[in-house]
Amino acid sequence: MSSSDIFIGETIGTAVLILLGGGVCAAVTLKASKARGAGWLAIAFGWGFAVLTAVYTSAPLSGAHLNPAVTLALAIKDHDYGTLPVYWGGQLLGAMIGATLVWVAYMGQFRAHLTDREIVGGPGAQDTVKAVEAEEAAAGPVLGIFSTGPEIRNAVQNLLTEIIGTIVLVLAVLTQGLNNEGNGLGAVGALITALVVVAIGLSLGGPTGYAINPARDLGPRIVHALLPLPNKGGSDWSYAWVPVVGPLIGGAIAAGIYNVAFA
Secondary structure: HHHHHHHHHHHHHHHHHHHOOOOOHHHHHHHOOOOOOHHHHHHHHHHHHHHHHHHHHHEEEEEOOHHHHHHHHHHOOOOOOOOOOHHHHHHHHHHHHHHHHHHHHHHHHHHHHHOOOOHHHHHEOOOOOHHHHHHOOOOOHHHHHOOOOOOOOHHHHHHHHHHHHHHOOOOOHHHEOOOOOOOEEEEHHHHHHHHHHHHHHHHOOOOOOOOOOOHHHHHHHHHHOOOOOOOOOEEEOOOOOOHHHHHHHHHHHHHHHHHOOOO
């Protein structure tokens, strides 16, 4: 596959991934959304279906990595790093596009949510516990729609959680999910990977929100910082390194395990 196919495929696929994954977070979170309060099950399955849709959309062009940790693992597995920048560039751009489209789709709900004094606080209103906690953590009240954040802020634990979750994901991709060429996800692999993402969300998502994908977290976080949202608060840059570094370490470890135990 050509570099242009890779870049276009990863951009489109990751945009679809974030549009649907971030979309379910918006649906569950925002005021005046019909799905508000649907809960963690909706988020976990929503992200699983987002992976399924994104992989089937982009696999013919790029192999549907959609995740820098998966791309790194495949590069380590094959000892071929030549296309790494192209994959990563497409994934980051796609994540930013997808996050922007979530904002467009829920524009009215974002405004209603972020102008509600019970949510963001203000003169004559009592700050909610969530708003106070978000302010203390430098994370705005809608940041969770765009990127992840820990329930308990402990850098070592948070990093280890992301590493563990990514190892599970990437090992599943490497052992069960690859196409016949071994350079991306296959048709059956897309379904397996989607179900693994649901399992990770349900079992390991509680502590950090399971980024398990650097582009999925960093791209939308950048968009959150740039969007003209009223009362949006901070983008929590002090935490932003964890969902980038953790998944990359996890992907590298998973590739090492695969090369030793399965190759």
